[in-house]
Amino acid sequence: MSAVQSPMMDSLLRHMIELTGQRDHNLLDVAIISAVHEMLEASQVRVLDIVPSEEGDMLRPRAWIRHGEVMAQDDSGQPVAGGTPMSGYPVLIDCLAQRLNRIEETRADGEHVLWVPLWQGDKAPACLQIFSTAPFAASTLNMMEGILSVYRNYQNLLEYSERDSLTGLLNRRTFDDKFSRMVSFNRAADEEQAQSLERRHPGDLEGQWLAVVDIDHFKRVNDQYGHLYGDEVLILVANLLRSSFRTQDRVFRFGGEEFVVLLCSVSLTDARNAFERFRANIEAHYFPQVGTVTVSLGFVAITDETPVVVLGHADQALYYGKSNGRNQVCFYDELVEQGLLQSGVVNADAEFFFDDANDDQMR
Numbered sequence: 179m180s181a182v183q184s185p186m187m188d189s190l191l192r193h194m195i196e197l198t199g200q201r202d203h204n205l206l207d208v209a210i211i212s213a214v215h216e217m218l219e220a221s222q223v224r225v226l227d228i229v230p231s232e233e234g235d236m237l238r239p240r241a242w243i244r245h246g247e248v249m250a251q252d253d254s255g256q257p258v259a260g261g262t263p264m265s266g267y268p269v270l271i272d273c274l275a276q277r278l279n280r281i282e283e284t285r286a287d288g289e290h291v292l293w294v295p296l297w298q299g300d301k302a303p304a305c306l307q308i309f310s311t312a313p314f315a316a317s318t319l320n321m322m323e324g325i326l327s328v329y330r331n332y333q334n335l336l337e338y339s340e341r342d343s344l345t346g347l348l349n350r351r352t353f354d355d356k357f358s359r360m361v362s363f364n365r366a367a368d369e370e371q372a373q374s375l376e377r378r379h380p381g382d383l384e385g386q387w388l389a390v391v392d393i394d395h396f397k398r399v400n401d402q403y404g405h406l407y408g409d410e411v412l413i414l415v416a417n418l419l420r421s422s423f424r425t426q427d428r429v430f431r432f433g434g435e436e437f438v439v440l441l442c443s444v445s446l447t448d449a450r451n452a453f454e455r456f457r458a459n460i461e462a463h464y465f466p467q468v469g470t471v472t473v474s475l476g477f478v479a480i481t482d483e484t485p486v487v488v489l490g491h492a493d494q495a496l497y498y499g500k501s502n503g504r505n506q507v508c509f510y511d512e513l514v515e516q517g518l519l520q521s522g523v524v525n526a527d528a529e530f531f532f533d534d535a536n537d538d539q540m541r
């Protein structure tokens with residue numbers, strides 16, 4: 179190995195170690211842009227999400243490094259404001275259409291821009307945008323390709339570990355992490371507003387909401403049609419969950435026939451409408467062989483309470499719905515205000531039992 183190659187090799191190895199040590203999407207982003215920034219001697223590197231919207235695809239920065247300063251979009255579940263229409267970047271559109279691994283353009287001011295789609299199969303949900311004052315050298319570009327392959331593999335592995343294998347939804351383990359981030363974000367926002375605003379009430383402001391969704395009488399589906407059809411129902415419900423909520427909302431399979439939805443930055447009315455729309459979508463859907471399936475939902479405002487308490491309250495609202503006819507959306511705070519549920523601290527080991535015979539009598 180020549181003396182000239184050695185520092186480059188050292189740097190490559192250092193970046194590989196940094197990349198492969200990450201277990202978090204944001205930190206992986208930061209590691210890759212730091213590596214590319216140094217290897218290509220770039221002036222700026224950005225990771226941009228390519229987000230479909232009604233106005234066409236939008237580009238939204240999720241991490242960037244500029245003048246040595248690294249920034250990553252907080253994954254608190256907050257929607258990222260705006261974005262730039264991709265239609266303003268014909269070179270990138272061309273690159274995606276031709277399914278290229280990269281494309282370089284030289285702007286009128288002499289700046290070189292390298293676009294690198296981050297392909298996942300035949301889709302590129304994100305890309306790198308790399309700026310440099312000098313043209314990119316072929317040898318360093320090849321080295322960048324290598325490190326990008328490692329980055330892509332790690333992103334895929336991370337993605338795989340976060341998901342439930344039957345439905346492809348986020349799993350319960352991932353929920354704990356996303357939920358903590360959401361609560362920390364709320365706490366910071368509350369502290370900021372504490373001096374100037376009255377105490378937040380779930381109904382006044384846009385907020386975060388958690389719903390527990392449970393398929394009604396799912397045991398009957400399994401008993402009557404077998405587990406394979408039961409699994410098929412779970413997959414179809416998961417698909418309807420995905421299509422009924424916005425991309426920035428989060429949907430989890432909690433286990434069995436229970437799902438959790440986190441909605442961000444919506445008012446109580448909008449949250450209720452979104453949950454009600456999903457309930458109606460399920461009721462209107464024809465499930466092959468099984469026919470009609472319904473779901474019950476219990477939801478609650480996310481405050482800075484622990485996940486156990488928030489989930490416990492949503493569960494209480496859900497089981498109120500289950501014991502009062504099923505196929506409905508119930509809001510915890512409203513049930514407490516109406517005296518239909520008792521508010522209280524939920525024990526970490528609390529389980530809510532539902533008496534089927536009792537339910538049938540009530541209907």
Ligand SMILES: Nc1nc2c(ncn2[C@@H]2O[C@H](COP(=O)(O)OP(=O)(O)OP(=O)(O)O)[C@@H](O)[C@H]2O)c(=O)[nH]1
Nearest residue numbers: 392393394395396397398400405408409434435532
């Ligand atoms: N097919 C299939 N069934 C599952 C899976 N996980 C849990 N189940 C079944 O889900 C059923 C849940 O039934 P219960 O908790 O008694 O509730 P339910 O019949 O849905 O009734 P309610 O919730 O009271 O409306 C059980 O029969 C479980 O065996 C799975 O991954 N696949």
